[in-house]
Amino acid sequence: xxxxxxxxxxxxxxxxxxxxxxxxxxxxxxxxxxxxxxxxxxxxxxxxxxxxxxxxxxxxxxxxxxxxxxxxxxxxxxxxxxxxxxxxxxxxxxxxxxxxxxxxxxxxxxxxxxxxxxxxxxxxxxxxxxxxxxxxxxxxxxxxxxxxxxxxxxxxxxxxxxxxxxxxxxxxxxxxxxxxxxxxxxxxxxxxxxxxxxxxxxxxxxxxxxxxxxxxxxxxxxxxxxxxxxxxxxxxxxxxxxxxxxxxxxxxxxxxxxxxxxxxxxxxxxxxxxxxxxxxxxxxxxxxxxxxxxxxxxxxxxxxxxxxxxxxxxxxxxxxxxxxxxxxxxxxxxxxxxxxxxx
Amino acid sequence: xxxxxxxxxxxxxxxxxxxxxxxxxxxxxxxxxxxxxxxxxxxxxxxxxxxxxxxxxxxxxxxxxxxxxxxxxxxxxxxxxxxxxxxxxxxxxxxxxxxxxxxxxxxxxxxxxxxxxxxxxxxxxxxxxxxxxxxxxxxxxxxxxxxxxxxxxxxxxxxxxxxxxxxxxxxxxxxxxxxxxxxxxxxxxxxxxxxxxxxxxxxxxxxxxxxxxxxxxxxxxxxxxxxxxxxxxxxxxxxxxxxxxxxxxxxxxxxxxxxxxxxxxxxxxxxxxxxxxxxxxxxxxxxxxxxxxxxxxxxxxxxxxxxxxxxxxxxxxxxxxxxxxxxxxxxxxxxxxxxxxxx
Numbered sequence: 001x002x003x004x005x006x007x008x009x010x011x012x013x014x015x016x017x018x019x020x021x022x023x024x025x026x027x028x029x030x031x032x033x034x035x036x037x038x039x040x041x042x043x044x045x046x047x048x049x050x051x052x053x054x055x056x057x058x059x060x061x062x063x064x065x066x067x068x069x070x071x072x073x074x075x076x077x078x079x080x081x082x083x084x085x086x087x088x089x090x091x092x093x094x095x096x097x098x099x100x101x102x103x104x105x106x107x108x109x110x111x112x113x114x115x116x117x118x119x120x121x122x123x124x125x126x127x128x129x130x131x132x133x134x135x136x137x138x139x140x141x142x143x144x145x146x147x148x149x150x151x152x153x154x155x156x157x158x159x160x161x162x163x164x165x166x167x168x169x170x171x172x173x174x175x176x177x178x179x180x181x182x183x184x185x186x187x188x189x190x191x192x193x194x195x196x197x198x199x200x201x202x203x204x205x206x207x208x209x210x211x212x213x214x215x216x217x218x219x220x221x222x223x224x225x226x227x228x229x230x231x232x233x234x235x236x237x238x239x240x241x242x243x244x245x246x247x248x249x250x251x252x253x254x255x256x257x258x259x260x261x262x263x264x265x266x267x268x269x270x271x272x273x274x275x276x277x278x279x280x281x282x283x284x285x286x287x288x289x290x291x292x293x294x295x296x297x298x299x300x301x302x303x304x305x306x307x308x309x310x311x312x313x314x315x316x317x318x319x320x321x322x323x324x325x326x327x328x329x330x331x332x333x334x335x336x337x338x339x340x341x342x343x
Numbered sequence: 344x345x346x347x348x349x350x351x352x353x354x355x356x357x358x359x360x361x362x363x364x365x366x367x368x369x370x371x372x373x374x375x376x377x378x379x380x381x382x383x384x385x386x387x388x389x390x391x392x393x394x395x396x397x398x399x400x401x402x403x404x405x406x407x408x409x410x411x412x413x414x415x416x417x418x419x420x421x422x423x424x425x426x427x428x429x430x431x432x433x434x435x436x437x438x439x440x441x442x443x444x445x446x447x448x449x450x451x452x453x454x455x456x457x458x459x460x461x462x463x464x465x466x467x468x469x470x471x472x473x474x475x476x477x478x479x480x481x482x483x484x485x486x487x488x489x490x491x492x493x494x495x496x497x498x499x500x501x502x503x504x505x506x507x508x509x510x511x512x513x514x515x516x517x518x519x520x521x522x523x524x525x526x527x528x529x530x531x532x533x534x535x536x537x538x539x540x541x542x543x544x545x546x547x548x549x550x551x552x553x554x555x556x557x558x559x560x561x562x563x564x565x566x567x568x569x570x571x572x573x574x575x576x577x578x579x580x581x582x583x584x585x586x587x588x589x590x591x592x593x594x595x596x597x598x599x600x601x602x603x604x605x606x607x608x609x610x611x612x613x614x615x616x617x618x619x620x621x622x623x624x625x626x627x628x629x630x631x632x633x634x635x636x637x638x639x640x641x642x643x644x645x646x647x648x649x650x651x652x653x654x655x656x657x658x659x660x661x662x663x664x665x666x667x668x669x670x671x672x673x674x675x676x677x678x679x680x681x682x683x684x685x686x
Contacts, residue, residue, distance in 0.1 A: 164571050165558035169550040171575060172515065175543035179522040200522040204515035204547055207508060212637050215508035228507050232514060291634065294555050 004243070008032045008055060008085060011116045019263075022102030024092070029112050030085035031055065031078045034062050035070030037121060044121070045075045045128045046113060048138040051252050052244050055079055058135075060324030067337030073127065078113045080134065082251035089186075089247030098247050099186025104255050106141040107264050113138070114146060128341060129280075130154040132322035133293070134252065137162070137259045140301075144261040147279040152340050156285040156313070156333055157293050157322035160301050161271045162259040166292045169208055170257050176200035177246055186247050194246055201249070202236035209236075211289035211318035219316060223325065275304035283340050285333065287313040287321035311336055347586070351375045351398060351428060354459045362606075365445030367435070372455050373428035374398065374421040377405050378413030380464060387464070388418045388471045389456060391481040394595050395587050398422055401478075403667030410680030416470065421456045423477065425594035432529075432590035441590050442529025447598050449484040450607050456481070457489060471684060472623075473497040475665040476636070477595065480505075480602045483644075487604040490622040495683050499628040499656070499676055500636050500665035503644050504614045505602040509635045512551055513600050519543035520589055529590050537589055544592070545579035552579075554632035554661035562659060566668065618647035626683050628676065630656040630664035654679055 013027035032055040037044060045068060047058055055077040062068040068075050079085040081104045089101035096102060117123045129142040129150050136158020143153045144160075159166070177183060180197030188194055214220075220231040240249075262271035282305045284298040295312050302308035313321045313332050321329040356370035375398040380387060388411060390401055398420040405411040411418050422428040424447045432444035439445060460466045472485040472493050479501020486496045487503075502509070520526060523540030531537055557563075563574040583592075605614035625648045627641040638655050645651035656664045656675050664672040 163555065163559060164561065165550060165553075165555040167571065168546070168558060168575065172519070172543075172547035172550055175546040176515070176519040176522055179519055179539050179543040181524045196522050200515075200518035203511070203518040207512040207515055208550075210508075212506065212508040212635075213639070215511060216506060216640070218507065228510065232511065292555075296556070297559070 004054070004085065005056060008079070011120055013087075013112055013115065016108075016112060018102055018108045019105045020103045022096065024087055024096060024102060027081070027087045027112070029078055029081070029087075029116055031076060031116060034068075034075040034077070035073050037074040037123070041121070041123050042125055042127065043073050044117065044123045044126050045073045045130070046117065046126055046142065047075055047077050047129070048109070048113065048131045048135045049077065049080050049083055050131065050133040050135045051256060052083065052249060053135070054083060054085055057324075060330065061333065061337075067334050067341055068130075076117065076121075078116060080109055080138070080252060080255070081112065082248055082255065084243070084245055084248050088245070089251055090245040101247060101251050103258075104251065105263065106137050106255060106259050106261070107145060109138055109255065110141040110145045113142075124149065126150050128152045128154065128337070130156065130337060131158070132156050133158050133319065134256055134259075136293075137256070140261050141264070143278045143280045143282060144264050144267075144274045147277055150280040152343070153278075153280045153282045154285055154337055154340055155282075155298075157287050157290055157319055159259065159293055159297055160261045160275060162257055163292075163297055167257050169292050170253050172204050173201055174250065174253055176204045177249065183246060186250070188246065195241060198240040198244065198246065199237045202238075202240045203232060205240075206232055206236040208291050209319050211291065211316050213289060213316035214318060217316060272304050275301055276306070278305050278308075281307045281340065281343060283309045283311055283336055285311050285313060285322075285336055287315070287318060287329075289316060290319045290321070292319060347397070347428065348399060351422070354463055356430075356455055356458065359451075359455065361445055361451045362448045363446045365439065367430055367439060367445060370424070370430040370455070372421055372424070372430075372459055374419060374459060377411075377418040377420070378416050380417040380466070384464070384466050385468055385470065386416050387460065387466045387469050388416045388473070389460065389469055389485065390418055390420050390472070391452070391456065391474045391478045392420065392423050392426055393474065393476040393478045394599060395426065395592060396478070397426060397428055400667075403673060404676065404680075410677050410684055411473075419460065419464075421459060423452055423481070423595060423598070424455065425591050425598065427586070427588055427591050431588070432594055433588040444590060444594050446601075447594065448606065449480050449598060449602050449604070450488060452481055452598065453484040453488045456485075467492065469493050471495045471497065471680070473499065473680060474501070475499050476501050476662065477599055477602075479636075480599070483604050484607070486621045486623045486625060487607050487610075487617045490620055493623040495686070496621075496623045496625045497628055497680055497683055498625075498641075500630050500633055500662055502602065502636055502640055503604045503618060505600055506635075506640055510600050512635050513596050515547050516544050517593065517596055519547045520592065526589060529593070531589065538584060541583040541587065541589065542580040545581075545583045546575060548583075549575055549579040551634050552662050554634065554659050556632060556659035557661055560659060615647050618644060619649070621648050621651075624650045624683065624686060626652045626654055626679055628654050628656060628679055630658070630661060630672075632659060633662045633664070635662060
């Protein structure tokens with residue numbers, strides 16, 4: 001179930017004690033960089049991955065002439081713990097393997113990324129942190145965990161505290177996956193994955209990932225799918241069957257459900273206090289019809305950020321406006337990042 | 344798995360040939376009436392049930408001083424085929440029992456209700472047809488199948504053609520239920536229901552049934568639930584575990600997914616042509632934040648109805664604005680029905 005590209009580096013984290021108490025011994029952070037770090041180390045950008053995404057899934061937003069131009073910036077894409085490349089249920093030796101992989105918070109994710117950035121590269125300032133979805137959650141976390149370091153932040157289609165509705169959406173995903181008896185409490189064999197549950201996850205996710213108007217307009221036809229069912233099987237079931245290890249999915253899902261920058265040490269659970277501590281210039285960038293990260297939530301969040309601004313990606317693509325699937329939304333996001341980097 | 348109240352009548356339908364070709368022999372329509380039919384038989388209202396609802400689940404909108412006042416009107420609540428009281432997978436003898444129960448369309452539902460209304464009661468005109476959700480689908484179908492008979496129609500939180508997004512939402516529900524191996528293709532034992540799948544259905548449904556803002560405001564606390572998880576277990580899992588036979592759920596789900604008044608004989612699949620044929624005064628009444636029957640869809644539909652009007656139930660309750668769960672929305676719906684009946 002592996003066979004991933006090997007175009008990345010590993011940063012050896014050693015023994016990492018996580019926020020919830022477990023120690024992940026010999027932990028690894030997989031990452032890839034684009035461009036060159038300049039002499040005074042001021043051109044670095046961190047761009048974390050999203051739920052089940054890998055570094056190569058972020059590359060659509062990187063390119064010559066784009067905001068994230070490797071000719072100008074040193075772009076670091078760290079893979080989230082749990083995504084199958086960094087330490088994850090699927091690649092950790094016993095006893096913390098598979099269903100026993102520990103709980104990882106957004107705070108934990110960013111602490112390890114901070115070590116990569118400072119220890120390996122000697123970077124003390126970040127021109128920008130940005131990311132989609134759970135990448136946006138990590139972006140918010142960076143701005144709270146390291147306020148002196150993050151100059152600018154653009155979380156797109158995400159949140160600084162996972163809303164209760166979002167938690168419920170993810171409960172549906174989790175319940176569909178684990179309803180398959182082949183899941184076996186996470187102790188499935190590598191040659192007997194709970195594929196019925198993974199396909200069910202795809203079908204549950206499909207309604208949430210895009211908007212009502214996306215389906216009304218049958219935009220999936222523009223993507224090359226020949227019918228609604230073809231879209232459900234070809235894209236959604238295919239997505240989750242493509243080496244998405246179920247325990248990895250549940251590890252990342254736990255991180256997502258428990259997202260809250262208020263749980264950063266020193267803030268005692270106070271989400272608003274954490275927002276107020278941010279020093280970065282922040283443009284929060286939700287998508288107009290995102291069904292689980294609605295613009296209202298980010299409007300609330302930026303209202304508590306000293307140098308915070310809200311912009312909204314227009315259109316029918318819902319959450320996947322931020323996934324790089326269509327050129328219009330990509331251009332919009334790129335334009336916002338250019339504005340932000342120019343400020 | 345039975346033990347339902349027996350406060351209803353049965354209309355013997357005999358052998359019913361359904362739109363998709365099966366003949367359901369000895370079919371039965373369970374119904375209940377409220378109030379008295381007047382001498383000239385002009386005060387009848389039909390108020391069909393919704394997805395997994397039974398006649399008693401409609402009673403919140405019936406009462407003295409309300410629009411549906413049994414002191415003034417003769418209100419007939421027919422139970423949908425598939426709901427467990429009328430002919431359903433759970434109560435039909437072999438060979439059309441359980442997983443082999445035939446496909447039933449909205450057209451089929453209304454044809455049988457029409458027989459009840461005309462053959463049993465000799466009614467030739469209906470003052471009103473109204474219903475929530477799939478009840479709204481039946482309301483639209485009544486207005487198309489029997490345009491000369493339906494004076495007024497108020498479909499609330501529903502549609503005349505199931506949108507593709509709605510179909511996808513239901514695919515998630517179906518996939519979660521059938522991911523449980525105990526479902527056994529519909530041939531589960533009566534003492535071994537796929538309860539894991541039913542609980543998963545509850546969790547998938549929970550995100551859709553209410554709005555993002557409902558959860559943001561923790562409105563479930565006003566309903567007596569002590570936490571988010573208490574709401575998920577206490578209401579949602581409990582709902583689907585409460586004698587909701589899985590095959591019945593899938594029968595009704597098929598009806599819902601295939602909803603389209605354009606498939607009424609004579610319209611050749613043309614949804615708009617069917618809308619244009621409606622003679623009733625129609626108030627379509629979606630809820631502001633309904634996630635699967637968004638107001639835009641009903642706005643489109645009424646634009647093709649000669650005497651059509653759109654009103655929108657305001658607030659955060661999403662689809663369940665129409666479920667009778669809160670007095671504000673109930674008063675709003677009742678007010679609209681009063682306006683409509685006075686016209």
